[in-house]
Amino acid sequence: MSKLRFSSIKESNNRNRIAIEENGRRSELFGINVFNEDKMLQFLTREAYDRVKGAIYSGSKIDRKIADQVAEGMKAWAITMGATHYTHWFQPLTGATAEKHDAFFDLLPDGKALEKFGGGQLVQQEPDASSFPHGGIRNTFEARGYTAWDPTSPAFIYGSTLCIPTIFVSYTGEALDNKAPLLRALSAVDEAATAVAKYFDKNVSKVNATLGWEQEYFLVDKALAYSRPDILLTGRTLVGNSAAKGQQLDDHYFGVIPSRVLSFMSDLEKECTKLGIPVKTRHNEVAPNQFELAPVFEEANLAVDHNLLLMDVMEKIADKHSFRVLFHEKPFAGINGSGKHNNWSLATDTGVNLLSPGSTPMKNLQFLTFFINTIKAVDTYEELLRSSIASASNDHRLGANEAPPAIFSIFIGKQLSDVLDELEGVSQGKLSPEEKTELKLNVVGKIPEILLDNTDRNRTSPFAFTGNKFEMRGVGSKSNCAKPMTILNTIVAKQLIAFKKEVDALIDKKNLKKDEAVFNVLREYIKTSKKIRFEGDGYSEEWEKEAKRRKLSNNKSTPQALQILTSKESLALLKSMNVMSEVEVRARQEVELEAYILHLQIEGRMYNEIVYNYLIPAAITYQNKLIKNVMGLKDIYGAAHKTFTEGQLSIIENIAENISALKKKTDAMTEARKSANVLTDVNKKAFAYCDNVRPYFEEIRIHCDKLERLVDDQLWPLTKYRELLFIK
Numbered sequence: 231m232s233k234l235r236f237s238s239i240k241e242s243n244n245r246n247r248i249a250i251e252e253n254g255r256r257s258e259l260f261g262i263n264v265f266n267e268d269k270m271l272q273f274l275t276r277e278a279y280d281r282v283k284g285a286i287y288s289g290s291k292i293d294r295k296i297a298d299q300v301a302e303g304m305k306a307w308a309i310t311m312g313a314t315h316y317t318h319w320f321q322p323l324t325g326a327t328a329e330k331h332d333a334f335f336d337l338l339p340d341g342k343a344l345e346k347f348g349g350g351q352l353v354q355q356e357p358d359a360s361s362f363p364h365g366g367i368r369n370t371f372e373a374r375g376y377t378a379w380d381p382t383s384p385a386f387i388y389g390s391t392l393c394i395p396t397i398f399v400s401y402t403g404e405a406l407d408n409k410a411p412l413l414r415a416l417s418a419v420d421e422a423a424t425a426v427a428k429y430f431d432k433n434v435s436k437v438n439a440t441l442g443w444e445q446e447y448f449l450v451d452k453a454l455a456y457s458r459p460d461i462l463l464t465g466r467t468l469v470g471n472s473a474a475k476g477q478q479l480d481d482h483y484f485g486v487i488p489s490r491v492l493s494f495m496s497d498l499e500k501e502c503t504k505l506g507i508p509v510k511t512r513h514n515e516v517a518p519n520q521f522e523l524a525p526v527f528e529e530a531n532l533a534v535d536h537n538l539l540l541m542d543v544m545e546k547i548a549d550k551h552s553f554r555v556l557f558h559e560k561p562f563a564g565i566n567g568s569g570k571h572n573n574w575s576l577a578t579d580t581g582v583n584l585l586s587p588g589s590t591p592m593k594n595l596q597f598l599t600f601f602i603n604t605i606k607a608v609d610t611y612e613e614l615l616r617s618s619i620a621s622a623s624n625d626h627r628l629g630a631n632e633a634p635p636a637i638f639s640i641f642i643g644k645q646l647s648d649v650l651d652e653l654e655g656v657s658q659g660k661l662s663p664e665e666k667t668e669l670k671l672n673v674v675g676k677i678p679e680i681l682l683d684n685t686d687r688n689r690t691s692p693f694a695f696t697g698n699k700f701e702m703r704g705v706g707s708k709s710n711c712a713k714p715m716t717i718l719n720t721i722v723a724k725q726l727i728a729f730k731k732e733v734d735a736l737i738d739k740k741n742l743k744k745d746e747a748v749f750n751v752l753r754e755y756i757k758t759s760k761k762i763r764f765e766g767d768g769y770s771e772e773w774e775k776e777a778k779r780r781k782l783s784n785n786k787s788t789p790q791a792l793q794i795l796t797s798k799e800s801l802a803l804l805k806s807m808n809v810m811s812e813v814e815v816r817a818r819q820e821v822e823l824e825a826y827i828l829h830l831q832i833e834g835r836m837y838n839e840i841v842y843n844y845l846i847p848a849a850i851t852y853q854n855k856l857i858k859n860v861m862g863l864k865d866i867y868g869a870a871h872k873t874f875t876e877g878q879l880s881i882i883e884n885i886a887e888n889i890s891a892l893k894k895k896t897d898a899m900t901e902a903r904k905s906a907n908v909l910t911d912v913n914k915k916a917f918a919y920c921d922n923v924r925p926y927f928e929e930i931r932i933h934c935d936k937l938e939r940l941v942d943d944q945l946w947p948l949t950k951y952r953e954l955l956f957i958k
């Protein structure tokens with residue numbers, strides 16, 4: 231009998247729910263662990279407060295004297311909160327977050343303790359970061375990078391540590407993280423969108439990109455998760471026969487949340503609330519043991535930080551409740567995977583959502599401007615946007631039989647499609663008074679009414695307009711939203727700059743009125759961005775064919791998807807928008823390819839271990855049991871035994887066939903890995919893993935799962951899907 235599996239089941243069956251006290255209102259808890267405005271007012275001088283606000287608002291620099299004052303205030307607050315350490319909290323290219331804790335105090339030569347945290351420590355830190363991925367940017371002889379304070383994301387206390395959000399850059403100034411390029415992209419979109427928003431309202435002086443992510447995840451009992459070597463090392467089940475019951479009854483989606491899970495969620499939400507993460511909704515997802523959590527949207531940089539922090543907090547709270555949280559995009563075959571929809575929009579400092587229609591024709595023209603420019607941007611750069619969500623684990627969703635497809639398209643709904651069709655008919659150049667009235671009253675003017683009853687939602691679309699925001703659905707549940715947000719905001723910025731130029735040219739050279747010029751440019755954009763618009767079933771084969779005809783990219787694997795990063799156009803775009811230099815882009819591409827290789831390598835090794843050390847031995851044990859039985863029957867019945875042993879013999883043979891196939895395929899996979907490993911070119915190596923190694927995984931799995939169906943349950947060593955997914 232498999233000891234670990236059964237003792238884990240027993241352990242998980244004996245768990246009790248941890249009661250979570252709901253003391254006090256959530257709104258009172260909100261942000262108590264964050265160095266937010268209230269605390270700044272309390273702990274900073276007025277001058278320091280104003281300067282930090284200035285940095286947040288307009289990116290102005292904070293000099294050393296002020297930094298010292300801020301550090302002093304932050305420390306004073308942190309110590310009253312019981313913090314003993316501080317850390318720069320950053321986002322290296324591993325995709326996770328990193329931190330290096332330092333105590334607030336130092337020892338003086340005479341042995342006395344001195345509290346030490348000044349502007350220097352706040353503004354900059356030098357983690358010994360030589361083992362973070364850097365894609366060749368840092369050679370070992372200049373292996374240092376440094377972290378630098380990002381005042382736009384407030385410091386917070388986590389456990390007993392003051393965490394200071396920072397960017398991570400090399401000494402030569404290149405970004406070694408995901409935050410620095412995001413901040414540059416956000417600044418680019420701010421500048422470009424503000425200039426365009428001023429057409430409609432002179433008072434706009436800043437535009438923030440907003441992000442509301444929806445985090446999907448699985449919860450598995452800790453003992454059960456740890457009993458699976460594949461979950462432990464790869465975050466997913468590499469093998470496992472589907473349980474008799476999966477999600478076919480749709481009885482989990484939005485169902486009653488199991489009580490142990492509810493305790494976990496309450497605890498998690500309380501912790502998030504204290505950390506200033508505005509968590510709002512929680513519910514069961516489609517697959518058994520799958521859940522979702524969504525916050526109120528925020529400024530994109532802050533939202534990204536909050537998502538990363540959330541994932542960290544989730545792991546800790548899950549552990550406390552004896553769960554393991556799985557962020558992998560496809561932890562279980564045969565049931566839904568997990569994603570992280572990125573809801574995105576643009577908001578002005580005057581409080582207007584630029585993707586929300588308004589009450590006047592002018593406001594709606596503004597809406598149409600940002601709406602159509604976004605469509606145009608995605609149309610031009612769909613392949614680059616696709617590359618921003620590529621990863622080994624997300625390949626199981628994109629381009630596999632899982633939502634959404636690897637082809638980017640935009641869904642806007644019938645009503646808005648009709649509006650765009652009408653706008654396509656706008657006259658060239660000057661508009662007659664009649665045409666203007668008609669446009670204002672019957673096309674542009676009707677938009678708010680249209681959107682009110684815009685209930686049609688296409689769940690198969692990877693990039694859908696949902697009333698007052700776009701929803702990017704292909705983002706992986708595990709990934710850092712900074713990557714897609716960097717690209718999306720960059721391409722929209724680029725597009726808005728081009729738009730402004732064209733409109734200004736029509737106003738200056740063709741003497742058109744502003745609204746006429748806007749209509750004229752939008753009309754052309756509608757015409758030239760049609761290929762990205764698709765209202766049908768994004769999962770269908772017809773769409774794949776149609777998308778090919780439209781020349782949309784369909785990169786199903788990560789290595790394929792990443793190629794576009796270093797195309798001439800991508801490099802020029804990222805450079806011209808000051809988001810990433812060529813060196814930074816190339817480094818990132820290399821890091822991503824490297825990560826892809828490593829993930830597949832680990833999975834390959836794990837398959838090897840599971841096949842040789844777990845499943846073949848179990849199959850042989852059961853086979854021997856059958857053989858003994860057959861021999862016993864033969865002893866008793868002699869030649870007549872055949873009537874009684876036919877079934878056993880067929881199982882014995884079936885097991886033998888699967889063992890033999892497993893061995894052959896696993897060995898062939900190992901050989902393919904060996905050939906891939908000797909390749910020195912990272913791109914070639916990634917393709918070798920993708921094309922020559924990865925296909926074996928599925929083949930190996932088929933035989934493993936067949937054996938699971940054949941072998942005595944008592945002898946099966948790996949915790950089964952039924953147990954992983956239904957014990958809670």
Ligand code: ADP
Nearest residue numbers: 440441442443524525526527573574575583699
């Ligand atoms: P669903 O898409 O599941 O129907 P909602 O429409 O309520 O749910 O929104 C989902 C997410 O979109 C939430 O995280 C919400 O905060 C976010 N969201 C709503 N408006 C915006 C916006 N203007 N910008 C960015 N995110 C937004």
Ligand code: MG
Nearest residue numbers: 444571573701
């Ligand atoms: Mg949604």
